[in-house]
Amino acid sequence: MTVHPKGWRKSSRSGQRTNCVEVGRVGDGAAIRDTKNRSAGYFTTTRGQWTAFLEAVKNNRFE
Structure with missing residues (x-):
């Protein structure tokens, strides 16, 4: 069964x-795609992975 992301949003x-x-919602996680190339598809993360990523961004761990 294929699950399609819902509620795509751009910051x-x-x-x-x-x-x-x-970012879109998929199951209990998130789906992420490139705004310029939506037809290229998307990748998904679990809720825990997405939460950890957002925390890392907020804490400037990628700068």
């Missing part, structure tokens, strides 16, 4: 830029 901080990603 409000992205403004009109197209070099960003969109």
Whole structure:
């Protein structure tokens, strides 16, 4: 059974830029895709993985 992501969203901080990603809900996790190339598909994460990623971003671990 294929589960399709719902509720795709782009960060409000992205403004009109197209070099960003969109996040959608899938099951108990998240789906992420490239805004410029939506037809390329998406990858999924669990809720725990997505939460850990967001915490790392908030804590500037990628800078």
